[in-house]
Amino acid sequence: MIQADNLSKKYGSDFALRQVSFDIGRGEIVGLLGHNGAGKTTIMKILTGFLEPTTGQVRIGGHDLAQNRRKVQEIIGYLPENCPVYPEMSVIGYLDYCASLRNLGEPEKKRRIREVLEMTGISDRAFDRIDTLSRGLRQRLGVAQALLHEPELLILDEPTNGLDPTQIGHMRQLIKELAPRATIIISTHIMQEVQAVCDRVIIIRDGEKVLDESLETLKESRSVSVALDVDNASDILEALPFVQAVRVDRGKGLSRYSLEIKGDAPDITPEIADTIMQNNWKLFELTPESRDLETIFSETMMSSGRMQ
Numbered sequence: 001m002i003q004a005d006n007l008s009k010k011y012g013s014d015f016a017l018r019q020v021s022f023d024i025g026r027g028e029i030v031g032l033l034g035h036n037g038a039g040k041t042t043i044m045k046i047l048t049g050f051l052e053p054t055t056g057q058v059r060i061g062g063h064d065l066a067q068n069r070r071k072v073q074e075i076i077g078y079l080p081e082n083c084p085v086y087p088e089m090s091v092i093g094y095l096d097y098c099a100s101l102r103n104l105g106e107p108e109k110k111r112r113i114r115e116v117l118e119m120t121g122i123s124d125r126a127f128d129r130i131d132t133l134s135r136g137l138r139q140r141l142g143v144a145q146a147l148l149h150e151p152e153l154l155i156l157d158e159p160t161n162g163l164d165p166t167q168i169g170h171m172r173q174l175i176k177e178l179a180p181r182a183t184i185i186i187s188t189h190i191m192q193e194v195q196a197v198c199d200r201v202i203i204i205r206d207g208e209k210v211l212d213e214s215l216e217t218l219k220e221s222r223s224v225s226v227a228l229d230v231d232n233a234s235d236i237l238e239a240l241p242f243v244q245a246v247r248v249d250r251g252k253g254l255s256r257y258s259l260e261i262k263g264d265a266p267d268i269t270p271e272i273a274d275t276i277m278q279n280n281w282k283l284f285e286l287t288p289e290s291r292d293l294e295t296i297f298s299e300t301m302m303s304s305g306r307m308q
């Protein structure tokens with residue numbers, strides 16, 4: 001659905017984005033995760049054609065964005081970071097206005113407005129002024145306008161920003177319900193958001209892509225670190241059930257083994273300890289490590305000197 005190649009963006013003399021590439025398949029829900037100022041909005045603005053990259057190309061739905069911006073924008077629904085909804089308009093009036101901008105004809109316009117109001121759960125507020133809506137409902141209205149033309153790709157910039165926990169729950173539920181209809185990209189600085197709704201995460205740090213992985217793979221990446229007084233334990237450790245691979249870092253008198261464990265395995269720390277005792281090896285360390293998204297996010301943020 002999306003191929004982004006070597007995207008860079010310079011504002012003045014500063015790079016907000018450096019050589020970012022990714023491919024996103026149809027039907028994926030991808031989280032763009034990073035701290036404030038990481039470059040997420042810049043990526044989203046480039047994908048939606050609102051901003052030209054300094055270098056790099058984007059293809060969306062088979063179209064080159066630079067050459068076919070109109071065509072690409074027709075298949076994208078976009079919730080900008082600060083969705084510009086007009087406070088004095090009614091919900092339905094605003095959607096009618098957005099539908100006109102999308103060139104929807106009369107009967108279709110009515111049908112789609114009714115459908116998006118239902119999808120986003122704001123039908124009962126259709127005739128209310130926007131300034132009487134809570135922030136959560138306004139965000140839903142922002143999503144509703146993004147859905148009017150039945151986009152194949154939905155780009156949501158910080159969709160839960162500023163919402164209370166109940167509203168966040170509603171928004172996440174809504175995003176999941178929309179998933180079968182469209183490919184979805186969500187930007188957020190909250191890793192739990194990615195865990196709650198996404199299939200895949202792309203972590204952006206200081207304008208660079210530092211991780212691009214499916215959540216399934218991240219869940220599966222478990223290991224156990226073992227420090228022993230022997231340097232020839234690999235074969236025995238690798239023969240243990242659920243151990244996929246063993247890496248060894250040999251040192252003088254102390255060798256460190258990293259045991260890669262299968263994703264669906266139970267906790268095999270006791271079996272490892274038993275094996276060590278049976279072989280009369282001296283144990284210096286035995287640490288199960290789970291590199292889940294939380295750990296990975298913290299690691300990537302720590303290496304840039306920042307923590308969530």
Ligand SMILES: Nc1ncnc2c1ncn2[C@@H]1O[C@H](COP(=O)(O)OP(=O)(O)OP(=O)(O)O)[C@@H](O)[C@H]1O
Nearest residue numbers: 011016034035036037038039040041042043081189
């Ligand atoms: N129009 C602009 N002119 C100059 N610098 C900009 C402009 N827009 C963004 N930047 C800078 O580019 C960098 C990336 O900004 P961007 O808005 O893409 O980050 P972000 O990850 O979306 O952050 P946030 O979560 O705060 O929206 C930041 O350093 C920002 O200050």
